[in-house]
Amino acid sequence: MKIIREEQKPVYCSIVTYLEIPDYHLSDKKFKSIVGLFPNIVHLNLHHSVRFSNKTLNRIAESYPNLKYLNLGGYNGDRLITDKGLYAITNSCHKLEYLNISSRKEFSEIMIWNVIHSCPRIQEFVIYGCKISNTTFKEIELYLKIKYINPDIATRYLEKIGQSQMCFSSSSSGDSNLSENSKYYIGHQNPL
Numbered sequence: 001m002k003i004i005r006e007e008q009k010p011v012y013c014s015i016v017t018y019l020e021i022p023d024y025h026l027s028d029k030k031f032k033s034i035v036g037l038f039p040n041i042v043h044l045n046l047h048h049s050v051r052f053s054n055k056t057l058n059r060i061a062e063s064y065p066n067l068k069y070l071n072l073g074g075y076n077g078d079r080l081i082t083d084k085g086l087y088a089i090t091n092s093c094h095k096l097e098y099l100n101i102s103s104r105k106e107f108s109e110i111m112i113w114n115v116i117h118s119c120p121r122i123q124e125f126v127i128y129g130c131k132i133s134n135t136t137f138k139e140i141e142l143y144l145k146i147k148y149i150n151p152d153i154a155t156r157y158l159e160k161i162g163q164s165q166m167c168f169s170s171s172s173s174g175d176s177n178l179s180e181n182s183k184y185y186i187g188h189q190n191p192l
Contacts, residue, residue: 018043022071028055035063042066047100048074057085061092073100073126083111090118100126109136116143123147 019034019041026049041064046052060067070089072081086107090096096119101107109131115122116136122144140146 013037014039017041020045021049022047024049026050026052026056028053028059031056031059035059039063040066042095043069045069045071047071050078051080053080054082054085054088057081058088061088065092066095067093068095069098070096071098071100071126072104073102075103079106082106083108086111087114090115094119095121097121098124098126100124101130102126103129105129105131107131109133112136113139116140120144 016038017040019038021034022045024046026046031052044060044064044067057072060070067089070093072086081104083106086101099115099119099122101112101115107130112127112130112132113136115125116139120143124147125140125144
């Protein structure tokens with residue numbers, strides 16, 4: 001990826017709202033240049049991108065308060081991002097509807113609770129491979145209007161509380177039920 005100098009910024013950059021940077025070695029310095037080029041991002045995909053730190057997450061929080069989609073999922077063995085970076089995101093980007101932090105073991109369960117309580121608009125919260133207990137799953141159920149739940153996580157949770165999987169099907173009335181048409185998962189990528 002070649003970053004264009006600020007004085008050479010093309011006209012179309014200011015109208016770009018979707019930015020996909022998956023599977024990339026993304027340094028904090030490179031991301032700083034990207035933010036300067038694309039000021040109106042509402043959809044940001046950094047899936048499997050590596051080598052960025054909390055500085056980048058802080059910059060996302062400062063620069064993109066209208067962010068609706070953020071994908072930070074994928075293994076990041078360098079552990080340069082922590083709860084502090086995600087905290088900045090959740091306390092600034094209250095319009096988030098999609099958040100993927102799958103396989104990010106560096107985020108604590110307490111931080112996941114912060115996401116639940118700070119971003120009430122989240123409809124899809126991808127936490128596959130994260131540290132999560134049944135208590136946290138209950139919290140997600142209580143506070144978020146999730147449309148997507150990983151069948152594996154949902155099944156394990158429902159078995160522990162003695163419920164059947166039927167509570168996630170057919171009825172479209174009531175807040176705790178998902179309609180038949182809803183795709184549901186927390187974790188695995190959408191198969192469609």
